[in-house]
Amino acid sequence: LLAACSAPVESRFALSEPGQVTYDSRILGTWASKKTSPRWYLSLNKSQDQHIIDVIGSAYDRGEKIRPVRWIKARAFASEVGGKIYFNAQRLKNIGDYYGAPGVEPGYILLTLILKQADSPNKSLWGCFMSHKLIGGLISKQVILGEEIRAKYQADGNDEDKVPYYRINSDQQSLRGFIGKFTPSLLFDQCLELYPSNEFPELQ
Numbered sequence: 001l002l003a004a005c006s007a008p009v010e011s012r013f014a015l016s017e018p019g020q021v022t023y024d025s026r027i028l029g030t031w032a033s034k035k036t037s038p039r040w041y042l043s044l045n046k047s048q049d050q051h052i053i054d055v056i057g058s059a060y061d062r063g064e065k066i067r068p069v070r071w072i073k074a075r076a077f078a079s080e081v082g083g084k085i086y087f088n089a090q091r092l093k094n095i096g097d098y099y100g101a102p103g104v105e106p107g108y109i110l111l112t113l114i115l116k117q118a119d120s121p122n123k124s125l126w127g128c129f130m131s132h133k134l135i136g137g138l139i140s141k142q143v144i145l146g147e148e149i150r151a152k153y154q155a156d157g158n159d160e161d162k163v164p165y166y167r168i169n170s171d172q173q174s175l176r177g178f179i180g181k182f183t184p185s186l187l188f189d190q191c192l193e194l195y196p197s198n199e200f201p202e203l204q
Contacts, residue, residue, distance in 0.1 A: 010107035
């Protein structure tokens with residue numbers, strides 16, 4: 001969920017309002033990657049609002065001592081564009097490894113969450129984020145409105161680590177039209193393969 005050199009692409013606007021479409025509740029639970037280092041964890045839980053998912057994303061070292069590398073909290077909801085389901089995840093400010101820039105509010109990380117072999121013991125969840133390279137190129141060519149945000153991590157007084165990301169500034173209607181022009185696998189090509197996990201390491 002958090003890259004070492006850049007953060008996921010965000011949009012100033014969500015693809016819809018919460019409640020436009022329901023999501024597959026089988027995505028709820030705790031998920032983890034298997035062979036990556038750091039190891040990625042994703043916790044998805046239903047909030048008091050049935051349309052909202054409470055999200056915790058974290059990365060941990062897999063060395064001798066398990067320790068968090070980065071973690072964030074967010075709230076997410078589903079949208080439908082062209083018959084496809086997407087998720088809008090908005091980071092919560094000043095919690096965990098929050099990153100930001102002066103005058104810039106957290107936008108919506110747009111992603112897909114796809115269950116594979118959903119009813120099998122070997123089920124997995126693919127979480128895919130928007131292509132950093134593709135979006136950056138389209139912004140530079142002014143195909144879509146956007147900018148690069150030069151954010152910094154701000155947790156525990158640490159505001160030295162830079163974490164740039166692209167933000168799409170197109171309005172909701174234009175954003176939906178843009179998303180609808182692409183097959184999801186082309187536009188959302190930064191993926192994590194996650195599996196059900198019985199543990200979620202304590203956040204520090």
